Amino acid sequence: MFSFGFYSSNMAQIIDGKSIAANTRRQLASELKELVAAGHPVPHLTAVIVGKDPASEKYVQNKMTACREVGISSETKVLPESTTQEELLQVIAELNQDQRVTGVLVQLPVPEHINERTICNAVDVNKDVDGFNELNIGRLALDMDGIVPATPLGVKLLLEHLNIETRGRNAVVVGRSKNVSLPMAILLHADGKYATQALDATVTICHRYTPPKELARYCRQADIIVVAVGKPGLITKDMVKPGACVIDVGINRIKDEKTGKFKLVGDVDFEEVRQVAGHITPVPGGVGPMTVAMLMHNTLKAAKKQFCERKSS
Amino acid sequence: MFSFGFYSSNMAQIIDGKSIAANTRRQLASELKELVAAGHPVPHLTAVIVGKDPASEKYVQNKMTACREVGISSETKVLPESTTQEELLQVIAELNQDQRVTGVLVQLPVPEHINERTICNAVDVNKDVDGFNELNIGRLALDMDGIVPATPLGVKLLLEHLNIETRGRNAVVVGRSKNVSLPMAILLHADGKYATQALDATVTICHRYTPPKELARYCRQADIIVVAVGKPGLITKDMVKPGACVIDVGINRIKDEKTGKFKLVGDVDFEEVRQVAGHITPVPGGVGPMTVAMLMHNTLKAAKKQFCERKSS
Numbered sequence: 001m002f003s004f005g006f007y008s009s010n011m012a013q014i015i016d017g018k019s020i021a022a023n024t025r026r027q028l029a030s031e032l033k034e035l036v037a038a039g040h041p042v043p044h045l046t047a048v049i050v051g052k053d054p055a056s057e058k059y060v061q062n063k064m065t066a067c068r069e070v071g072i073s074s075e076t077k078v079l080p081e082s083t084t085q086e087e088l089l090q091v092i093a094e095l096n097q098d099q100r101v102t103g104v105l106v107q108l109p110v111p112e113h114i115n116e117r118t119i120c121n122a123v124d125v126n127k128d129v130d131g132f133n134e135l136n137i138g139r140l141a142l143d144m145d146g147i148v149p150a151t152p153l154g155v156k157l158l159l160e161h162l163n164i165e166t167r168g169r170n171a172v173v174v175g176r177s178k179n180v181s182l183p184m185a186i187l188l189h190a191d192g193k194y195a196t197q198a199l200d201a202t203v204t205i206c207h208r209y210t211p212p213k214e215l216a217r218y219c220r221q222a223d224i225i226v227v228a229v230g231k232p233g234l235i236t237k238d239m240v241k242p243g244a245c246v247i248d249v250g251i252n253r254i255k256d257e258k259t260g261k262f263k264l265v266g267d268v269d270f271e272e273v274r275q276v277a278g279h280i281t282p283v284p285g286g287v288g289p290m291t292v293a294m295l296m297h298n299t300l301k302a303a304k305k306q307f308c309e310r311k312s313s
Numbered sequence: 314m315f316s317f318g319f320y321s322s323n324m325a326q327i328i329d330g331k332s333i334a335a336n337t338r339r340q341l342a343s344e345l346k347e348l349v350a351a352g353h354p355v356p357h358l359t360a361v362i363v364g365k366d367p368a369s370e371k372y373v374q375n376k377m378t379a380c381r382e383v384g385i386s387s388e389t390k391v392l393p394e395s396t397t398q399e400e401l402l403q404v405i406a407e408l409n410q411d412q413r414v415t416g417v418l419v420q421l422p423v424p425e426h427i428n429e430r431t432i433c434n435a436v437d438v439n440k441d442v443d444g445f446n447e448l449n450i451g452r453l454a455l456d457m458d459g460i461v462p463a464t465p466l467g468v469k470l471l472l473e474h475l476n477i478e479t480r481g482r483n484a485v486v487v488g489r490s491k492n493v494s495l496p497m498a499i500l501l502h503a504d505g506k507y508a509t510q511a512l513d514a515t516v517t518i519c520h521r522y523t524p525p526k527e528l529a530r531y532c533r534q535a536d537i538i539v540v541a542v543g544k545p546g547l548i549t550k551d552m553v554k555p556g557a558c559v560i561d562v563g564i565n566r567i568k569d570e571k572t573g574k575f576k577l578v579g580d581v582d583f584e585e586v587r588q589v590a591g592h593i594t595p596v597p598g599g600v601g602p603m604t605v606a607m608l609m610h611n612t613l614k615a616a617k618k619q620f621c622e623r624k625s626s
Contacts, residue, residue: 117455138451141499142430142491168522176502178455189489189518202527204517205502209481214515221530 012246012277013162020161021154021289025069028296032071035304043303044073045103045129046095050088050114051081056107063105066292072103072299085114089122096124102303103129105295108179126306129298132179140186143194147298152184154290155226155247156199162279164245166199167192169223174215174235174267176207180228180249188224215239227267235268243278249287325559325590326475333474334467334602338382341609345384348617356616357386358416358442359408363401363427364394369420376418379605385416385612398427402435409437415616416442418608421492439619442611445492453499456507460611465497467603468539468560469512475592477558479512480505482536487528487548487580489520493541493562501537528552540580548581556591562600 036042045067047060060076067074077091088110095104104127106119120132128136131147139146159166171188175181185205190198204218219225219239227235228249240246250267266283274280281287349355358380360373373389380387390404401423408417417440419432433445441449444460452459472479484501488494498518503511517531532538532552540548541562553559563580579596587593594600 117457134451134455134457135448136451137454138447138449141450141454141495142447144430144447168524168527170527176504182454182499185518186495189520191489200520200522202517202519202523202531204515204531205498206515207502207513209513210515211481214481214483217534218515218517 010242010275012274012280014274015158015162015247015279015281015286017154017158017281017286017289020158021293024157024290024293025066025296028070028293028300032300035300035307036071040303040307041100041102042071042073043102043299044075044100045105045299046101047074047076048079048088048091048095048104048106049076050079050083050106051111053109056109060107062292063295066296067299070296070300072296081111083111083114085118088114088119092119092122096122096127101127102306103127103299105130126309127302129295129302130179131183131298137178137183140183140196143190143196143198145195147302148187148196149179149183150294150298151180151228151249151287151291152187153297154287154294155184155249156187157294158247158281158287158290159199159224159245162245164224164279166201166224169201170204170221171199171201171224171226172204172206172218172222174206174219174225174227175229175249176205177228181205181207181226184226184228188226229267231267232265233267233269235273237269237272237276240273240276242276244276245279246273246277246281247287248281248283251283251288323555323588325587325593327587328471328475328560328592328594328599330467330471330594330599331602333471334606337470337603337606338379338609341383341606341613345613348613348620349384353616353620354413354415355384355386356415356612357388357413358418358612359414360387360389361392361401361404361408361417361419362389363392363396363419364424366422369422373420375605376608379609380612383609383613385609394424396424396427398431401427401432405432405435409435409440414440415619416440416612418443439622440615442608442615443492444496444611450491450496453496453509456503456509456511458508460615461500461509462492462496463607463611464493464541464562464600464604465500466610467600467607468497468562469500470607471560471594471600471603472512472537472558475558477537477592479514479537482514483534484512484514484516484537484539485519485531485535486516487519487532487538487540488542488562489518490541494518494520494539497539497541501539542580544580545578546580546582548586550582550585550589553586553589555589557589558592559586559590559594560600561594561596564596564601 095101104123121134125133125135131149136146173185188199188201189203192200206215216239224245226247232252248266248268256263408414417436434447438446438448444462449459486498498516501512501514502516505513519528529552537558539560545565561579561581569576
């Protein structure tokens with residue numbers, strides 16, 4: 001009996017991203033009400049999808065649902081797979097020009113004949129609610145106020161919400177993507193004194209060329225692990241220090257061997273790792289909802305900035 | 314006799330930044346000759362100094378000397394300490410406009426009444442030979458072609474010149490400055506396949522909040538240590554793995570207790586660490602000359618891009 005109780009109390013706290021995200025959306029909804037009550041227009045987000053991809057459609061649907069909940073006006077433009085880069089750039093240019101549109105996002109990935117980086121850079125820096133424009137990435141790197149990519153921003157909010165100490169702690173980011181891992185590493189290591197209010201942790205960036213043994217060693221030393229790679233089961237129990245906070249950004253669709261059905265899992269061996277970690281995010285229901293909530297945060301922030309600039313000009 | 318020989322062969326190779334930089338300047342001089350022979354104008358670098366600072370004056374002098382050696386036309390504008398931010402922005406705007414000027418740098422630090430970030434961002438991104446503009450930093454973060462800050466670029470060239478293996482190796486960057494450490498961490502960890510031809514190492518960023526014990530542990534695991542902090546003697550022998558490559562970016566003016574004179578030292582206890590390291594940069598004569606040579610590289614690169622764009626427009 002005692003040993004069961006002891007074991008149970010040592011299990012990780014499962015981070016309820018869904019409920020923290022719902023709270024955030026409620027806060028944003030009341031901020032938006034105040035904004036509109038003060039005489040400003042309703043912020044408007046336009047999402048662009050090129051081609052047919054069930055995962056992309058699902059993601060954009062979730063974003064549109066969140067917009068409705070927060071009170072943001074929104075629409076989705078679905079362009080055919082055959083859209084050329086020039087045509088897509090033209091659509092973006094029109095949205096950039098349109099005063100009614102305060103936020104623009106192009107759902108990634110775009111088809112292979114379109115250069116993703118050219119597209120991300122074409123979105124007006126002030127309407128770039130994804131924070132993927134080269135100027136927003138530069139501002140983040142320089143600790144300047146700007147729009148921060150939603151996933152790393154959501155992870156930061158989770159850590160803060162849970163009072164996870166980060167200053168001077170060891171953090172490991174597994175992966176080196178430009179949309180998640182690099183901005184995450186920047187937010188984790190940079191100075192808390194500046195506009196991004198970063199987290200002052202010691203940060204290690206591991207990636208495909210980090211030998212597995214070294215990855216395991218870095219992870220075992222970490223107080224915080226953020227993994228965003230796309231490899232189910234990459235982070236195992238033996239790689240996690242007791243009490244560490246494990247944030248799983250991975251979303252992988254795999255076949256459940258018991259039921260034969262497909263299911264979503266992250267990059268962490270959840271059932272095993274929860275036995276040693278202090279905190280752990282589930283997949284789904286961990287980082288995913290936070291990403292959408294932070295996109296709403298970015299959309300509101302971008303709109304406020306535009307309204308403020310219009311007023312002063 | 315044998316034991317002396319053995320000891321001696323275990324001493325680190327001292328990296329001769331001075332001679333590698335001299336080689337680089339010679340190569341750049343011949344590139345410049347070709348450029349001019351092909352009918353292009355001579356590239357021109359204008360350096361701006363605000364106020365009187367002996368160290369800044371010395372740095373700018375070194376840069377002007379390097380310009381002469383490479384064949385770059387150059388001039389230094391010295392503005393009084395009392396120059397306002399608006400006046401400095403006006404000077405930068407004129408240099409940005411001036412077609413004859415292909416490179417602009419504002420020597421840092423600027424006086425306290427001027428916002429350094431505003432100044433760095435005001436320099437035209439194509440003339441920004443320091444690579445400090447927010448857009449150049451964003452491009453570096455995204456592995457895009459752009460202008461990379463000279464010091465981390467110089468360290469990268471040293472590592473390549475010495476055939477130091479970096480892919481999958483452990484690198485530690487000590488410090489988190491935006492002009493040196495962060496771009497260094499980006500160049501060390503990012504993907505070798507893209508425009509920046511980064512180094513694919515596993516990278517840890519340590520800084521003021523990294524506990525000394527942890528700093529020592531990270532350093533002892535490192536194959537490559539780059540330190541840019543400004544603390545003489547920070548990196549000691551016991552913190553270095555035998556055979557590691559130690560790159561010292563620090564420049565500190567201290568009083569030599571033996572002679573009573575001032576001398577320059579880095580952040581590494583050179584005499585001790587050279588007994589265990591595989592490669593080590595001296596201060597002075599290590600990274601310093603590389604920084605100036607890479608500034609010349611950036612100036613030539615920026616000019617070529619401008620000439621090419623003028624031709625095609």
